[in-house]
Amino acid sequence: MKITFNRTKYLLIGLCTCSLLIQTGCWSKDEIEELSIYVGVALDQAKETKLEAKLGKLAVNANDRKLLSVTLQIVNKQSEEKGGNSAGDPATKAYLNVSETGDSIIDMIRQLSTRMERPAIGHHLKVIVINEQLARHKSMYQLLDFFLRDNDIRPNCVVMMSSGLAKHTLEAKGNSIVPAFRLMGMLENRYRTLKIMPRMTLYKLEKHMHAESSYMLQNVVAAEGEVKLSGAAVIKGKTQKFRGLLNEEELLGVILLSGEAEGGIIKCVNEKTNEMIAYELKAMNSEIYTSVDGDNVSFDVKMKSEGRIIEDWSENSGPIDDAYRAGVEQSVEREIMRLAKQGLDKIQKEYKADVVGFGTRLSIEQPKLWQKVKKNWDQAFSRIPITYSVELTITETGTEKSQ
Amino acid sequence: MINNNTDQITTAQAAVIVSNFLLGTGVLTLPRVAAEAAGTPDVWLSVLIGGMIAIAAGIIMAVLSKSHPGLTVFQYNKSLLGKWIGGLISAAFIIYFFMLAGYQVRALTEVTSLFLLEGTPSWAIIIAFMWVSLYLMTGGLNPIARLFEIILPLTIVIYLFVMFMGFSIFELDNLRPVLGQGFMPVLAGVKPTALSFIGVEIILILTAFMKQPAKSVKAVVYGTAITVILYLITVIMVIGALSVDGVLTRTWPTLDLVRSFELPGLIFERFESLLLVIWIMQIYSSYTISYYAASLGLSQLLNINLTSCLFALLPVVYIISNIPKNLDVLFAFGDLLGNTAIYLVGCIPFALLLLTKWKKGSRG
Incomplete structure (x- = not known):
């Protein structure tokens, strides 16, 4: 009797130990080092970069319609690590910008998986910059549908407009700056100047889009790796397309x-x-x-x-x-x-x-x-x-x- | 079948079980469902009215059960309406309860696989969930009640914390005008809230296990009131932050509210995981109690051992949870359950109560 009791006991202990082995870890884990975290997205009219054109010539199948260009800003993990140790590595930038041209935004982002070893994830997307000319022809419904639908991207992501090339607003001269974070930081300065409008986030946009009401988006311009918040873009309620710019004084008046x-x-x-x-x-x-x-x-x-x-x-x-x-x-x-x-x-x-x-x-x-x-x-x-x-x-x- | 005398619960425990059963899937979709029907920012009034109706229905059910001390609805049904009609109604209740269990499990998998465990197969989530729940249920109602007593305060504290964080994006204008288009939209919004108030009917079974069945009215009123308050806060915060227009297009508006703000500087910047964790605990409790009610009904109806019923229903509930092909079907399934509840829980107990009174009157 005593022996059989002990046997069950040992059996139980054994089973428990075995079950411990399958209890650790997560079913579908992704190591953070093996991901490309993108923090900024720029949407431009279709214009292939030199690199894309070269790749396109060599690629066996590249017959997507060319409707728009997407630039993703990916935080460069390695340079961040080094930055922590030796106060910034002057040789490498803190970020990496990659562009794709095509017709579907999610398809372009996924396409990047054929160009980079680490898959892109959108959990930390902070800012979307849209080119003015693009928004003239394509409505916000079309341009932002993916961002509103995706389950990784958070609804508090900020949307801005650029009267120049949107991808230039995601470029910086120095190596210590992540341009998307810089844009976010600049929006924090509302208590210092009247020329910055309250941040327009995806969840607020959703409301305007559904109610078909007009609204403004902060305009940002860029030159030589520097950016400036200047005026605002007006989006018409009915069409959800870009209507025109307010210059800095007009924006001030509206604010x-x-x-x-x-x-x-x-x-x-x-x-x-x-x-x-x-x-x-x-x-x-x-x-x-x-x-x-x-x-x-x-x-x-x-x-x-x-x-x-x-x-x-x-x-x-x-x-x-x-x-x-x-x-x-x-x-x-x-x-x-x-x-x-x-x-x-x-x-x-x-x-x-x-x-x-x-x-x-x-x-x-x-x-x-x-x-x-x-x-x-x-x-x-x-x-x-x-x-x-x-x-x-x-x-x-x-x-x-x-x- | 006589209930085990040791398996009894206190009045507070009964209230906690009612609350836990109510707080389930509904809370994540409630703002959208109500806003769709009402179309105005007055949905919080709809929720309030819905809650009042739920409390009234709860009182009727509690009074009914109170007048049959020690018996569950499945048992006194028979003596009131005879073997066949009573049995039929009991069967309807049983089917309703395990349909509900299946619905809860499925909603759980949908949300967890979208926001928490992307890539984990749904069977892995469902099976683990069902087994853990089975383990609890084999212990009887008392362990269930004690676990719920731990879960509910935790839920309330964390939930209120997360909801009030949303104040950073709250705009009062989104909740105005009040009654701008009269009272009709408010009334239109009441019916869709039914699904969120599914759960009061558990008092039909709980009363039989209560130490003081006389206090079952108190239990159901307190239990429901806690939930109504939580629902009100939810709807006010979600509509206040995202507005009616912003809510209409979102699948899980309550989660979207929590996803819409970040608080840098605190230990946690993002709170949706926290919300999901307590929400899973809530689904767990809703699922457990509706599954338990279904099994108990089955065992009392057919005179079989409760434990074998608990095991026998596992595959049934698993299959039910897999039936809805997509989210739309799942939501339609939820609406169906809500509509069923209106008749099953709203009308039948009232009829039974009248019958009880009439029988007593004719006897005396």
Whole structure:
């Protein structure tokens, strides 16, 4: 009896030990060293790189339609490792850009598996840059479908637009920079300048695409490995295609109207002294008021801001009293009104695209009326009278008491 | 068949089981399903109303079971309606319960193989899952209840933590206007929430095992209320972050909410794995209890040993879980279950309750 008990016990121990062997590890594991993690994607009009053309000549089968070019930015694992040990290896770049030309985005990404030993994975995709010309002909539905559908790519990936070649925005001069991370870092600077718009992510785009509402994408330009955020691209709701650019001043006006400013500088000429004066915006909001008379809608935007005088070029020294302050406030207010007008004229009269969110306001305040106008909102928007006003308070003048 | 007296559960345990059964597959798709039907941001009201209805149905069922102390629905069915009709209704309940078990397992495989274990064959996921659950069930209802008592608080803490992280992308405007198109869309959104409230019916069986069957109403109300609150938070956060238009096109909107933000600087930047882990625990508990209910019903209906029923149903549930060809069929299957529940759980217990009262009245 005792022996049989022990036998079962040993048998059990044996079985347990054996089962331990199959318990370790994961069924479908991928070692991180054996993957190409791509962090940025650039979509351009079809243009084969020299390398692709050469490979294409030698390849036995290359008859894909040439619709667009995709550039993937892959983080170079080895250089990162070295970077950790010896403060950056000057010989190798921190990233690797590979381009493919074809007609399906996922197919091109998978094609890369025939060119690289490590398969590309999209878990860490941070930014998608789309060329303006490409977005003129292809809608966002088409260009972004894969990115919205893929189960690896996260919906908080940022989408930007480039008026130049998109792949140039993913290039950098130095060896320590990963350009996709640099773009993300630049978007963080919204509290320093008014010329950067809130990040437009995939999940927000999905909403606009489904609601067929217009929106803006941050524009980025590149030259010689340097990039600059400059203005914004307007995407029309109905077509989901690129409509036109807002220059930096127009974007500034639109941002002020929408009240999404976080911080930054507004410079203008002080009407009293005729010298340059800079106002640092510290807080800002705007309220859109809707009034309806029958079927006639009109909007009134009330902008409010607090801030300080941060630079003043006037020479005749004197104390900053209430009168002077009021003068400055008036000058800055006038400048804000000018910027708002410039921005609004462009989006309302020229592009006929409501990127500020007047529609959202109307849908909240007049849901019944909104149901009637929402189908052709952008058209209706272009005819609606909009008034705006600004109320500015200078709370301090920095560490200087007088001019 | 007389229930084992030692296999009894407390009132709190009964409430926990109800909660755990309710929190299942529904939570990942609820915002989309409700938004599709309502079309307005008022879906949270639909969920609230749906929850109230579920609680009302739960109370009816609890009162019904309370008046038959120590007996499960499968047993008092017979005495109320006779062998054949009662047996037929019991059979309907049994089929419903193991269909539900099959549905839960399949939903689990779909989500895990999409987001967690890409490449692992589905049979490997299903079989491991079913075996672990079988091991728990052979111990009886008491071990199940005790495990659920560990799972539920963990779920609530982690779930609330993850959901409130979503505040970083929350926009109140997405939830407005409130009742912009009147009350009709809200009512339209109520019915599709039924699938998410599948589970209250377990009280029909639980009451028989309770130490104090008189408190079964309390158990079902508390158990359901916990879930309703969690559902409300989910819908408000998901619609608030992604908006109605953004939710309509997403297959698993609740997961998308968690995938839509990153919090650099914390130990974890991304939270979807955390959410999936607790969600798998929830599916595990929903599956276990519906499977257990089906087996118990079968054993009581046909007078067979419970353990052999537990084993015998394994291949059946496995096959059911493999029937839906694709995700659309699976969701249609879920809708079917939800609709069945409305009749099976909403109407039959009410009729049974009236019958019980009438019989008692005529006797007295």
